[in-house]
Amino acid sequence: MAVTIQDVARLAGVNSSTVSRVINGKATITDETKAKVYAAMQELDYHPNSLARSLASGSSGAIGVIVDARDAEAFANEFFSRSLFAIEKEAQARGYHVIIANGAQSRGETIENLMKEHKVDGLILPPTTVRPALMKTIGQFPYVVLGTPDTMRSEACWVDNNNEQGAELAVKHLLERGYLKIAYLGGREKRGFTKRRVRGYEKNAGGQRMVLPTDGTAEEACTVAREILSAADHPDGFVCNDNLAAFGLLKACRSCGLRIPDDIGIVAFDNYPLAEYTDPPLTIVDIDTAMLGEQTAQLLFRRIKDSRIGNQQIMLSATLVARASTERVANV
Amino acid sequence: MAVTIQDVARLAGVNSSTVSRVINGKATITDETKAKVYAAMQELDYHPNSLARSLASGSSGAIGVIVDARDAEAFANEFFSRSLFAIEKEAQARGYHVIIANGAQSRGETIENLMKEHKVDGLILPPTTVRPALMKTIGQFPYVVLGTPDTMRSEACWVDNNNEQGAELAVKHLLERGYLKIAYLGGREKRGFTKRRVRGYEKNAGGQRMVLPTDGTAEEACTVAREILSAADHPDGFVCNDNLAAFGLLKACRSCGLRIPDDIGIVAFDNYPLAEYTDPPLTIVDIDTAMLGEQTAQLLFRRIKDSRIGNQQIMLSATLVARASTERVANV
DNA sequence: ACTGATTGTGCAAGCGGTTGCACGACATGG
DNA sequence: CCATGTCGTGCAACCGCTTGCACAATCAGT
Numbered sequence: 087m088a089v090t091i092q093d094v095a096r097l098a099g100v101n102s103s104t105v106s107r108v109i110n111g112k113a114t115i116t117d118e119t120k121a122k123v124y125a126a127m128q129e130l131d132y133h134p135n136s137l138a139r140s141l142a143s144g145s146s147g148a149i150g151v152i153v154d155a156r157d158a159e160a161f162a163n164e165f166f167s168r169s170l171f172a173i174e175k176e177a178q179a180r181g182y183h184v185i186i187a188n189g190a191q192s193r194g195e196t197i198e199n200l201m202k203e204h205k206v207d208g209l210i211l212p213p214t215t216v217r218p219a220l221m222k223t224i225g226q227f228p229y230v231v232l233g234t235p236d237t238m239r240s241e242a243c244w245v246d247n248n249n250e251q252g253a254e255l256a257v258k259h260l261l262e263r264g265y266l267k268i269a270y271l272g273g274r275e276k277r278g279f280t281k282r283r284v285r286g287y288e289k290n291a292g293g294q295r296m297v298l299p300t301d302g303t304a305e306e307a308c309t310v311a312r313e314i315l316s317a318a319d320h321p322d323g324f325v326c327n328d329n330l331a332a333f334g335l336l337k338a339c340r341s342c343g344l345r346i347p348d349d350i351g352i353v354a355f356d357n358y359p360l361a362e363y364t365d366p367p368l369t370i371v372d373i374d375t376a377m378l379g380e381q382t383a384q385l386l387f388r389r390i391k392d393s394r395i396g397n398q399q400i401m402l403s404a405t406l407v408a409r410a411s412t413e414r415v416a417n418v
Numbered sequence: 419m420a421v422t423i424q425d426v427a428r429l430a431g432v433n434s435s436t437v438s439r440v441i442n443g444k445a446t447i448t449d450e451t452k453a454k455v456y457a458a459m460q461e462l463d464y465h466p467n468s469l470a471r472s473l474a475s476g477s478s479g480a481i482g483v484i485v486d487a488r489d490a491e492a493f494a495n496e497f498f499s500r501s502l503f504a505i506e507k508e509a510q511a512r513g514y515h516v517i518i519a520n521g522a523q524s525r526g527e528t529i530e531n532l533m534k535e536h537k538v539d540g541l542i543l544p545p546t547t548v549r550p551a552l553m554k555t556i557g558q559f560p561y562v563v564l565g566t567p568d569t570m571r572s573e574a575c576w577v578d579n580n581n582e583q584g585a586e587l588a589v590k591h592l593l594e595r596g597y598l599k600i601a602y603l604g605g606r607e608k609r610g611f612t613k614r615r616v617r618g619y620e621k622n623a624g625g626q627r628m629v630l631p632t633d634g635t636a637e638e639a640c641t642v643a644r645e646i647l648s649a650a651d652h653p654d655g656f657v658c659n660d661n662l663a664a665f666g667l668l669k670a671c672r673s674c675g676l677r678i679p680d681d682i683g684i685v686a687f688d689n690y691p692l693a694e695y696t697d698p699p700l701t702i703v704d705i706d707t708a709m710l711g712e713q714t715a716q717l718l719f720r721r722i723k724d725s726r727i728g729n730q731q732i733m734l735s736a737t738l739v740a741r742a743s744t745e746r747v748a749n750v
Numbered sequence: 751a752c753t754g755a756t757t758g759t760g761c762a763a764g765c766g767g768t769t770g771c772a773c774g775a776c777a778t779g780g
Numbered sequence: 781c782c783a784t785g786t787c788g789t790g791c792a793a794c795c796g797c798t799t800g801c802a803c804a805a806t807c808a809g810t
Contacts, residue, residue, distance in 0.1 A: 433759065435761095447759085
């Protein structure tokens, strides 16, 4: 049916192995022969069958990106999408394909299959999948975790942004701007990255600790915030775990008649395009998701190429982008 | 190195072809033999090499999803992400993998390679890739366009939501609520889906036509809206091309001292989680992206299974979700 | 009991490439 | 001028699985 390497060889008057070598540049070939082969390929519109090539060469030419998504939200979140974009870019530059797979429903099965059935040469995993059981089977295989795993933190191979340091930036900024009583709003407290952000918050909040976890929705953030803000000595500064929490908080402030940034200061995590279009625009802790994806992919490809490269941990730092939601003149 | 089908066959005391048949259920096999084979597979922790399997069987077991993204935004947009989630779900249910690839930089090359190198059994394409040249090569191959192509609209195979009807809903809703002068804000007018939305707007706006295209950013929407709103007889109803436009418009209204929904009514396209958390919450035209992805994937798999299934066009309808941004009592 | 259909399994030829080994041709050095 | 290298290409095995064909064994029908 399709045109094979044999057809090309026949037309070019050489052996198929020569054609293979021309394609892969794996040996010294006369310019004359090369020309004949190229001409034949052109004429027949030859495209090597990547399946056959993979089988013979032992590498699939693809990497797998596992997502842990029970619902569409995780797929849709900016963090994942933007990282994925960067990952795909790195992969394409190296002639690799990206297979995405949802690992949520199938506890590890998907991941192991991708690996054991030779479908991918390497894997990018979400932190939740890092468990001793899985690591035992996957340990020898090229993988990188995108995020900090809760367990096996110092053994696993991962790339993450520094959530703890990000939260520190946020708290310091609020204090500098003259806010006195700082709370942390949003996020499921059990989640790894929330825990680390909370830790960064605690370290710098000067002994105070007011952590207000939610179920992750804007709605609950609003409810929780409203309750807190109705108390007499409510906080005047908030670090929000994400944009949803910030939106809920904004709504709560409106309904309580509190003004931002005069009465309340707000810093939110994540660089969300719309965070600049709230009223007022939100000061944010910027997570460079593109860089994150890029670094993760680069590390993975390094490990695919050279299996001796051991596990390493890369921590990228976050930066603060000040906007109007904390624009209070200090110590008024 | 890895355990092969031969190893299993040897241990089970049968021929490798029997093992193959057991795995694929392609023939009648004694229960006894089956049991032996399963036991051997278990004992050796056998995983069939999908590469070899694909080569022999002629199908890769993967579908490709092409994204047309110059920047990360397209990847990050809800539309794409949520559809992708649904597509992956359908694929996983059928034992297929999903390969994503950015087709933006490489005009068609990526797409053709995916197909011609037998890397995928089918493709989901963005509307922008539908060109006669590409269709000539891809026409015989199972594909579905996610969105309405501008050219070859009636020949190509696609699934889309009804943007025209969605815009009609929006305009009718505004008129019913007593808004009189309706404008369309946002979107690059050249883009296919924007064009169709504008058409739906025009049909129902009762002869008036005020279309305000932008470069797609919230910033420009804000600038454009501010200018329009400063005129004496400015519009009192807006259909926004997306949430970014709506956010820009909200900001413009604030700065002009116009109140929503009393002075201005707003309907925005797309079901964005935060659209409920603006001030006031936005009335939206809900595009069911999950359904869109699902239908697209299902159609693709039907075509993969049965190559005689011709090109078809599926149009899903949009629904309106009324919220406070249009909550004006009619004819006050 | 004999023939023909059915069932269960083995054999071996692919699927379309890659790659170690071999070998002839030509260049180089003593 | 012969021994020794290097270069360019062909040969054939192999990657691990699928599948058409063959064949022995079992079963049903008359």
